[in-house]
Amino acid sequence: MLHTLTAPFQHSEEIRKSHFLAQAAPVQTPQQALAYVQRVSDASATHNCWAYRIGQDYRFNDDGEPGGTAGRPILQAIEGQGIDRAVVVVTRWYGGIKLGAGGLARAYGGTAAECLRLAARTPLVVMARLGLRCDFAELALMKARLKELGVEFEQESFEADGVTLRMRLPAERVGEAKARIVDISRGRSEGHTLE
Secondary structure (H helix, E strand, O other): OOEEEOOOEEEEEEEOOEEEEEEEEEOOOHHHHHHHHHHHOOOOOOEEEEEEEEOOEEEEEOOOOOOOOOHHHHHHHHHHOOEOOEEEEEEEEOOOOOOHHHHHHHHHHHHHHHHHHHOOEEEOOOEEEEEEEEOHHHHHHHHHHHHOOOOEEEEEEEEOOEEEEEEEEEHHHHHHHHHHHHHHHOOOOOOEEEO
């Protein structure tokens, strides 16, 4: 199961006289990720390397470090920790000792991984949308029984002959919700998946 961060978090390490600061945050869009990178990058630092993953979307940047020694290891740390919808910026202040390509990759990836390991996280629940139409008489029972499955009601439309509901719920509970709708309405209503 994938997780995302509950809140922004940071972690710092000294590695052979260089100071590394990893800053991570939950994000929903690439634009939010890039805005976070802009906000936390330190212009006085030697490098501000970063990576984000949001579903199938990902990007990383070495910010002047040798290719593949910073951004990609940060992205690998995100993936290795089972994190999604997150951005990590690792800022380095050079301390005078060269680390070499392998040392840089371990420093950036390790600092990012430790930051993510220590950060508070929450499971990512894939949500789905359902719609249904039911009689007025069934509405109260329908809503009460569906709430037990984690349903959040987004919209109710009252018409002359009944009520149309739009709802959000964990995708893994859709089958159960559809069965419950048919059961409560004695087959007069069915839940249908919405985009």
